Amino acid sequence: MRNVAWASAAGPPIEAAEGPSRSFGELCARQQGAFSRSQAIAHGITDKVLARRSRVRQIQQIHRGVYAEFTGPLPWATRVWAAWLVYGPDAALTGATALQWYGVDGAAGDDRIHLALPHSHRAIQRPGILVTRHRGYETQLHGARTPPIVRLEVAALVRASADPSTSRQAALLLDVCRQRATTPERLLAELDLLTRLPARQVLRRIVLDAADGVQSFLERIYLRDVERAHALPPGRRQVRAASKDGSGVHVSYRDVEYVRYGLLVEIDGQAGHSDSASRWRDMHRDNISAISGKLTLRLGYQLVTEPCVAAAQVASALHRSGWSGTARACSPGCTAASIAV
Incomplete structure (x- = not known):
């Protein structure tokens, strides 16, 4: 250089x-x-x-x-x-480019630079640049950024709506909330304005799950395909817990807690569990739970392919702690109700 x-x-x-x-x-x-x-x-x-x-x-x-x-x-x-500079002062960063510019982890998409133009402008595509035209463009801009850029919520929703995979849509929207780049409430407010956005209702359901405390794709699978699909009692999500030892006070968050039944469910994907420090933190948290009399179940990527098995395990643990309900079969071939006894 x-x-x-x-x-x-x-x-x-x-x-x-x-x-x-x-x-x-x-x-x-x-x-x-x-x-x-x-x-x-x-x-x-x-x-x-x-x-x-x-x-x-x-x-x-x-x-x-x-x-x-x-x-x-x-x-x-x-x-x-x-x-x-190719498109001049009326262009703004959008989609994956805007998210990366905002510093959202894992936001990089394809190698093209994504730009937005007002809908009335003619969009001539150039190599390495993806230009899209937007109605209500002026209302979507962040007011104090250079180069011009759409608000983070707009960028996340536009990026998610362009992806045909619901799992990747969920991963993106849940990630921006988990990273505290935005909140589910801000995303929902922006969705109310983006009335022409593709897959709008699917995105709304994902953001509503985020508002319920879901922070990852696997947590959403658990909520939708395990807990709700099999009529398990609703758990509390991202429950703050503090413990104290000789080195000080340790704060952690439980993925799912069935408070009445003393049952914790931890959803373990790669994020947050891939290094020694994270594994030690998880073990410490689980040991504290065991000492206090709470059982911890750990579920991972098998949730994607075996949600009925996971539902049976959770239902069995709930029964041992006094739950008198019955797991509901989610489909004709579901065995959760017959196993969870």
Whole structure:
């Protein structure tokens, strides 16, 4: 990577028209090294200078009329700015690109830069950029971000609605809530405004589950396919628990707790359980529960393929603790009711 000293491009540094004492070099730095031909010309850098610097590989062209002030691989942030410069001030980051810009973990989607335009604008697709047109575009923008970007809730819902997989839709929306990037209440409020969004009702059910305390795809499978489908008593979710030992007070959260029956259910996927510290924290939490007289059941990815077996195990544990109900068969071939005795 090789940066350009723009002070020598066309004499002394030329101040930017858009702000006091902002040189062209500072403008490029703000835009992660990307700049447009029109910006260069506004700062006194001619087409002849741009052509010469491109020829000697001091700058590189990214798109027609858009450059990077260095050569070599393009960082993701530079590609984002370059894509935005192609479409001008009316474009905004959206979808997976917006989520990644907000810093949401695991938000990266395909390699394209996702941009939104007002519905009245003509969308000409360019390589490496996915442009979508939106009704009510102006009302979806975050008011104080550069480059312009839709609100995080809009980005998450747009990204989820574009995915044909319900499981991936759930994973995304539950993740942004679990990471505290937003809340189910904000997502529901945004859904009320996005009346034309594809898969809107499916997304609403997912967000309502998040409002009930579900934080992961597996927890949603448990709620829907184990607890509700087999008429088990409703559990409380993400229950805060504190314990004290010689090293201080330890706070943890129970995935599902059947408080009346002293039964805990922990849903173990990869997230939060893949390192030694997490496993030790889980063991400590389970030991404290056992000491207090509570039984802990652990369920994992078998929930996806064997929810009836999981329902039978939970129902059996509930019966031992005094539950007098009966697990309901979720389908003609379900054996949960006959096993859970």
